[in-house]
Amino acid sequence: MRRVITYGTFDTLHFGHIRLLRRARALGDYLVVALSTDEFNALKGKTSKFSWEERKRDLEAIRYVDLVIPENTWEQKREDVVAHDIDIFTMGDDWVGKFDFLSDLCKVMYMPRTPEISSTMIRNKMQDLSTAAE
Ligand code: C2G
Numbered sequence: 001m002r003r004v005i006t007y008g009t010f011d012t013l014h015f016g017h018i019r020l021l022r023r024a025r026a027l028g029d030y031l032v033v034a035l036s037t038d039e040f041n042a043l044k045g046k047t048s049k050f051s052w053e054e055r056k057r058d059l060e061a062i063r064y065v066d067l068v069i070p071e072n073t074w075e076q077k078r079e080d081v082v083a084h085d086i087d088i089f090t091m092g093d094d095w096v097g098k099f100d101f102l103s104d105l106c107k108v109m110y111m112p113r114t115p116e117i118s119s120t121m122i123r124n125k126m127q128d129l130s131t132a133a134e
Contacts, residue, residue, distance in 0.1 A: 002028030004088045005080060007071050009036045011048035012122045013058050016114035023111050024090045025064035032084050033059055034071040043074075049123060081105045 006024045010017050010033070025031040036044065037052050048055065056068045069080070077099065081089060086106050089099060092113040102108050 001030060002087045003030045003032065003085055004028040004090060005032040005034060005084060005086045006090050007034040007036070007077070008091075009041055009044070009046055009048055009119070010055050010059055011046075011050055012119040013055075014117050014119065014122060016117040018062065018064075019114050020092055020111060021059075021062055021064040025066075027088050027090060027109065030066045031064055032067045032069060032080075032086065033065050034069050034076075034080060035059060036071045040070075040072050048119075077102060078105060 004024050004027050006020070008017070008020075021031065021033070035052060035056055036046075036048075038048065041048055050058070052070070059065050059068050067084075069084075077089070080086070081102060082105065088107045088109060089102050090109045090111060091099060093110040094113050096110045100108055
């Protein structure tokens with residue numbers, strides 16, 4: 001049983017996220033997603049449209065996701081890899097190199113980010129549409 005972990009905010013879920021999750025799951029047999037809490041997002045300088053509970057619920061609806069855990073700090077990754085018996089850590093390649101320090105504990109793989117889609121782009125478009133509709 002090869003166990004994979006990935007991290008993220010996964011706000012305003014879109015096909016870029018789904019493709020990442022599908023590819024991450026395909027690396028093994030079980031996928032853990034560490035989902036950034038609202039408080040951790042504030043540390044990352046990110047706001048999300050949806051709460052942690054809503055984002056967790058949406059992720060759990062995805063067949064590729066086996067377990068969702070909270071991501072509260074930058075420092076928890078080593079502990080998570082050990083606690084969840086992880087074989088492979090993976091992230092989109094916008095993070096390439098940033099988590100190589102985990103490579104003594106597990107395989108570290110970065111996957112191509114899906115171009116031309118982001119939660120920010122979607123939120124901005126939604127804002128434009130609602131402004132235009134006023
Ligand atoms: N992603 C992607 N293609 C996109 C958008 C996102 O492949 N068009 C990937 C990112 O590379 C990341 C994952 O989807 O691996 C989640 O993206 P975000 O929710 O933006 O996560 P981020 O804010 O980068 O948080 O400790 C790590 C951080 O929590 C990562």
